[in-house]
Amino acid sequence: MSADDVETFLSGTVKACVECDLSGRDLHEQDLKRSKLDRAKLHGADLSNASLFRASLVRADLSGAKLPGANLNLVDAKWADLTKAVLAGTLLYEADLSGANLSDADLRGAYLGRSKLNQANLTGANLRSADLRAARLAGATLTGADLRGARLDKQNLRGMDLQGINFAMADMVETDFTGADLRGATLAGVNLFGANFHGADLRGANLEGANLTNAILSEAQTEGAKFEAAIMPDGRRSEPEKQQKNQNSAGR
Numbered sequence: 001m002s003a004d005d006v007e008t009f010l011s012g013t014v015k016a017c018v019e020c021d022l023s024g025r026d027l028h029e030q031d032l033k034r035s036k037l038d039r040a041k042l043h044g045a046d047l048s049n050a051s052l053f054r055a056s057l058v059r060a061d062l063s064g065a066k067l068p069g070a071n072l073n074l075v076d077a078k079w080a081d082l083t084k085a086v087l088a089g090t091l092l093y094e095a096d097l098s099g100a101n102l103s104d105a106d107l108r109g110a111y112l113g114r115s116k117l118n119q120a121n122l123t124g125a126n127l128r129s130a131d132l133r134a135a136r137l138a139g140a141t142l143t144g145a146d147l148r149g150a151r152l153d154k155q156n157l158r159g160m161d162l163q164g165i166n167f168a169m170a171d172m173v174e175t176d177f178t179g180a181d182l183r184g185a186t187l188a189g190v191n192l193f194g195a196n197f198h199g200a201d202l203r204g205a206n207l208e209g210a211n212l213t214n215a216i217l218s219e220a221q222t223e224g225a226k227f228e229a230a231i232m233p234d235g236r237r238s239e240p241e242k243q244q245k246n247q248n249s250a251g252r
Helices: 004-009 240-250
Strands: none
Touching: none
């Protein structure tokens, strides 16, 4: 699009700016709701506190963009590039981020309830205290992601590779970890009430102080896992000298 077309879009006269170049632009607090910005270049743009409600950003380049406090509820950002984007405190309710690249993105405290993150790349993303309840994470890559204090209640994480991920102090009530790989993961202090770990690999995981009341640990591999001070499925608190016994019974 021409420079004139871009300015016309920014004036609010039209809602479409497909493939336009808005890289590095100051668009903070801009009203861009329902805009069509598919394949647009927004690299490094300042969109803090902007409204992108129901906007279409399919395959848009938002790498390094600043979006703290922005409203991206119901946005369509399939396959968008959000590498190293700042999305702290951003509203992403029911956002479609399927296949999006969110590697190294800052999503601290972001609200991602009911969002679609299928096949998304969240490698190294900071999701501390993010709300991911009812989000769809099937096929997502979470390698090196920070999920401390995140809300993942009733999340479906069946069969996922969650090796070494830090979930400390997260809420994961009734989360399904069936067959998941949690080797070396940190689940210390996590509320895992009613969680399902059937067939999960918990070798070397840290579950110190976790609440495992009513959790299912059948056929789980727990060699080397730490359960000190954890509340076990039967409601009893694990004691250091009984850890090995708890591990053996949990894996049966």
